[in-house]
Amino acid sequence: MQGIGEWAVQRAQLSGDKVGFVYDGRSWTYGEFNDRTDRLANQLRSRFGVRRGDRVAAVVASSVECLEVLFASAKLGAIFTPINVRLTAPEIGYVLADLGAELLFVHGQFAQVPAALAEPGVRVRDVVTLGEEYDTLLADGSQEPVPSQVDRDDVAVIMYTSGTTGRPKGAMLTHENLRANAAAVTSAFGLRKSDVTITALPMFHMGGLGLHTLPFIYLGGRNVILPSFDPTAVLDLVAAERVTQLLLVPTMWQAVTAVPDLERYDLSSLDCALTSGAPAPIAVLEFFADLGIPFEEGFGMTECAPSVAKLDAEYIRTKAGSIGRSLFGIDIRVVDDRDQDVPVGTVGELLVRGDNVFVGYWMRPEETAEALRGGWFHTGDLGWVDEDGFITLVDRRKDMLISGGENVYTREVELVIAEMPQVRDVAVVGAAHAKWGETPVAFVVAKDDEDLTEEAVIAFARQRLAGFKTPTSVCFLQALPTTATGKIQKNALRDRVAACASDG
Amino acid sequence: MQGIGEWAVQRAQLSGDKVGFVYDGRSWTYGEFNDRTDRLANQLRSRFGVRRGDRVAAVVASSVECLEVLFASAKLGAIFTPINVRLTAPEIGYVLADLGAELLFVHGQFAQVPAALAEPGVRVRDVVTLGEEYDTLLADGSQEPVPSQVDRDDVAVIMYTSGTTGRPKGAMLTHENLRANAAAVTSAFGLRKSDVTITALPMFHMGGLGLHTLPFIYLGGRNVILPSFDPTAVLDLVAAERVTQLLLVPTMWQAVTAVPDLERYDLSSLDCALTSGAPAPIAVLEFFADLGIPFEEGFGMTECAPSVAKLDAEYIRTKAGSIGRSLFGIDIRVVDDRDQDVPVGTVGELLVRGDNVFVGYWMRPEETAEALRGGWFHTGDLGWVDEDGFITLVDRRKDMLISGGENVYTREVELVIAEMPQVRDVAVVGAAHAKWGETPVAFVVAKDDEDLTEEAVIAFARQRLAGFKTPTSVCFLQALPTTATGKIQKNALRDRVAACASDG
Known part of the structure; x- marks a missing residue:
């Protein structure tokens, strides 16, 4: 067949x-x-x-x-x-x-x-x-x-x-x-x-x-x-x-x-x-x-x-x-960042192999080669496997949240908001939501002399993004928290979501 | 996998x-x-x-x-x-x-x-x-x-x-x-x-x-x-x-x-x-x-x-x-002797195709090519398919009988009995058997001046063949019934099995 x-x-x-x-x-x-x-x-x-x-x-x-x-x-x-x-x-x-x-x-x-x-x-x-x-x-x-x-x-x-x-x-x-x-x-x-x-x-x-x-x-x-x-x-x-x-x-x-x-x-x-x-x-x-x-x-x-x-x-x-x-x-494996197997119970990236695993991304040879290197699909999910073979994911796929069953990739939302002329910097994280499970929340740094409202950001995003991707709230900061190497600390932002919502 | x-x-x-x-x-x-x-x-x-x-x-x-x-x-x-x-x-x-x-x-x-x-x-x-x-x-x-x-x-x-x-x-x-x-x-x-x-x-x-x-x-x-x-x-x-x-x-x-x-x-x-x-x-x-x-x-x-x-x-x-x-x-098909599909209800050879169909006979390239010609396995079984897709076999695989769940190919038994110096001609068919379903029965034409008994034929076969392949009875004839083209008429022999057994 x-x-x-x-x-x-x-x-x-x-x-x-x-x-x-x-x-x-x-x-x-x-x-x-x-x-x-x-x-x-x-x-x-x-x-x-x-x-x-x-x-x-x-x-x-x-x-x-x-x-x-x-x-x-x-x-x-x-x-x-x-x-x-x-x-x-x-x-x-x-x-x-x-x-x-x-x-x-x-x-x-x-x-x-x-x-x-x-x-x-x-x-x-x-x-x-x-x-x-x-x-x-x-x-x-x-x-x-x-x-x-x-x-x-x-x-x-x-x-x-x-x-x-x-x-x-x-x-x-x-x-x-x-x-x-x-x-x-x-x-x-x-x-x-x-x-x-x-x-x-x-x-x-x-x-x-x-x-x-x-x-x-x-x-x-x-x-x-x-x-x-x-x-x-x-x-x-x-x-x-x-x-x-x-x-x-x-x-x-x-x-x-x-x-x-x-x-x-x-x-x-x-x-x-x-x-x-x-x-x-x-x-x-x-x-x-x-x-x-x-x-x-x-x-x-x-x-x-x-x-x-x-x-x-x-x-x-x-x-x-x-x-x-x-x-x-x-088949699954859990590996470190050099694609070496980690011991049982140790966190690493989850890899998957099987006749069900896709053959690549359409017209994306480089991303395909990266995702399928060594014959295993690199999921981007971090997790560990116990002695009985049970998998636990410790972090959702990088920067993804699920809103009403739909995957929302925060990078996609960030790219849209960054197009606003008044925006200097933006980061999006998931916030718990009673009905949808999670929704996107945007942290925005406005340019110095710009006057920017939550409503304006949401309206801008809604024109360009499906409803489930559109932030439900926006929180303005003076600067985004970063690590020593300049990477945005999303965990720190997640901790501030509640405060942001109550401020707003 | x-x-x-x-x-x-x-x-x-x-x-x-x-x-x-x-x-x-x-x-x-x-x-x-x-x-x-x-x-x-x-x-x-x-x-x-x-x-x-x-x-x-x-x-x-x-x-x-x-x-x-x-x-x-x-x-x-x-x-x-x-x-x-x-x-x-x-x-x-x-x-x-x-x-x-x-x-x-x-x-x-x-x-x-x-x-x-x-x-x-x-x-x-x-x-x-x-x-x-x-x-x-x-x-x-x-x-x-x-x-x-x-x-x-x-x-x-x-x-x-x-x-x-x-x-x-x-x-x-x-x-x-x-x-x-x-x-x-x-x-x-x-x-x-x-x-x-x-x-x-x-x-x-x-x-x-x-x-x-x-x-x-x-x-x-x-x-x-x-x-x-x-x-x-x-x-x-x-x-x-x-x-x-x-x-x-x-x-x-x-x-x-x-x-x-x-x-x-x-x-x-x-x-x-x-x-x-x-x-x-x-x-x-x-x-x-x-x-x-x-x-x-x-x-x-x-x-x-x-x-x-x-x-x-x-x-x-x-x-x-x-x-x-x-x-x-x-997939199955029913075809005529030129491998052309026959209409529903018409008898032909049953062909099979699927991921389960074998890739050939070990070291037998010619028989492999013959059996798998056109990408379909030619089963050798004759049958027909009704409008609902139900298959009915009208003749067992050529010259095969099933004795106690074991397939017996009559050609294999015939080749062994033909090795007896006293045998001029031999044909084997299946006979109904209360316990085994079927058993092989041999029709033997002895050489003119040879004295050959049923016991001798069975003993000769038993030394060379598994028990389920060994004939349970032997019937002696002056000549085997043949078609105009010289092919042995196995159907005529099958009709004589009962008479043979009662003679013997």
Whole structure:
């Protein structure tokens, strides 16, 4: 099996009449899904000239159509990039230009897309809007199966991630990466084809697409797709669709368990609840413990498609704070700054190797060589491993915070604020937030004779950055605290966040 | 993950304290298993000079040690060949010589081995007997992990199979083939790491090794290993070890369900019963239907490591006679004698393609090219596929019969009997047998003035062939029935088997 496009073909053969997807009050069998991806693939090829290696982008909410565009592209050996719908026009434009994408699928409600298409360097020639236009395209498409000319090492998906460099870069994930992730996930979580999941995490993140959406197609389970998160919708769907596996990020879990009259929802179908990105609040753990439903934690990153580690339910308390152990088939190491292994219990950088590890950043040979030196992915995360193989991260990926399940790279926010003519210096850190887990807080040094307000900084940032990246508060300082070597002391800033907020 | 040797390493990391194997009244954790394979691998390398690509052979019953030799060899990139313990000295000698094996592991009870080592062409330098000698070898071995230098496309196992050419040939299975089979099996059967299986089929066949032994190690389940089949031992172990998955061949199922006082055995732990090789008798199906335990059929062949197809429990009656549908990740086609696809419902040769399909026959480039022409494995089996993708075989692989779960290739038996000076012509076909399913029956044409008895033919064959290959009856004819083109009409002979037996 070379490409993931064959998953659709084989699922149609083996489970053609089975409902694979429930979305928007409708259901799709695996047979329909494969038929539709064939029609779309034929249209991509004949009408838009899409060839192996071409990039097909999308600004769409989680939907069956998003998966259809992915699988149709995969059948042709083309590369699919779903773009975060929360990004601003300049951010989307940057991604489209970097990709060199010529074809874009959109949901009409994302009003920033027309402006994004006008950004410098964007070469998109064709835009297909989901809904009537898309449906007509499919209806007109040939039903002929598409002959597959895909190699397992071809890139299937490019997912953008920011990292410490400030500018988003595209992590290239091959068909083999996606297969290895699906195999690791289905085996580690003991998934069976009778399982039903809700895709509540957005498909434009590997956390949503790689966990659980794609593994469920690989397995032949059922995906209930939520276009946007809503806690009562999740609870209603669990009962209505007899969902067995539920994956949410901690802020979503918090919202779900805070729903009034929670006890009137039927959660008896759940075999397992799973959180990813960060540990779940104790109240959530206790809620599921009372119900007798195992609660587990997964850890992953875009570059790993995304699975890396898992904290099994039986260890959720005894190994609390750990992200668990690496999944079967995935190797990890902890090394010092010369890439030498450190002893058990010693902090170092976490490296990952496995068939799920990406092959590089799109058009970034230097960053690729750096990230994958020695054949291991250098995560940038600091942590240690105990005698039993449990990994504990002591510091989040450098200068990253997670706001409402979204990664925010502080360097990206800093670069934007630094563009303000009144700003001399800026540093951004994460601050705890009751609803979002964390939010960005900016420390700004204004130029001597400039009059700068918190509102002005936030307004400037909001025009250029997605809402989740925009600082929720700004604190003005005379100078940023630095080390002897001139490096900004982010820890010192983090200590001042509370004071800043109360000052402001 | 390149080689299966890493399965042992990772299982030790993830499930080090879990009992992975129960055998001979003892149990082995995955940690011990990995430690022992490291010790053995170091000894293979330092004491016997085993290097990547070398062949390590074994004439051993199913045992933990058999798996240790496999995994230790795999860690070094060496190739493991387990040889059928029922073969005669000349048959074993032929395999050892063909392999060019220099190291052999044996269980002392197989008395034919010393004579096998004296056969022409055998180059074995070292023989290690399981028991005290083996245990000492391991105890003296270094516990250092073996650095893996294995490529996923390296050959891990060579399994001998006869086929229509008469002489056994070695099917080369790579690490990737074994991984793909394990992934297909665990997913198709919905196996979880909490599952427990009995390895009752011998490990010197892919039916035993590839189903379930290796997938269970891949998954981290538990293998209960039976060195030789005994129906009451199977029933006792199911209850004692809370076995969840039980795979037997039809003759074994028949023996198990014929055990007196069957109702006093506790089979409540079984989630699934599985037969392979041939459909199970109706009485067996009814027995499990009464118990409410799903009963499924698997179909495989050595060259496919071995999984090809599966008949799910829900179809066991409505699609009776079919071998089911190909597993996820495995493609099949049915073609005419010019390798062109035939329409649905039309009989042709079954072809198989997938990551589990072998890479060729050891040292047989011509037969490899023929078998794998066009990138598809030509099984030699004739069958057809219905609209739902269910495969029905209309003729067993040319001139093969199955006796007590063992494949018997009639050409091999014919070649041996033809060596008798009194024999002018011979043809062998399969005859139904109450206990073994089938047995070989020989039709012999003696030379004009020769006096030849059934006993003499059987005695001659028994000296040269394993018991299951030796004809159980011989029928003398004036001439063999042939077609207009001179081909022997085996169907006509099969029709005469009953008459022959009553004559004799």
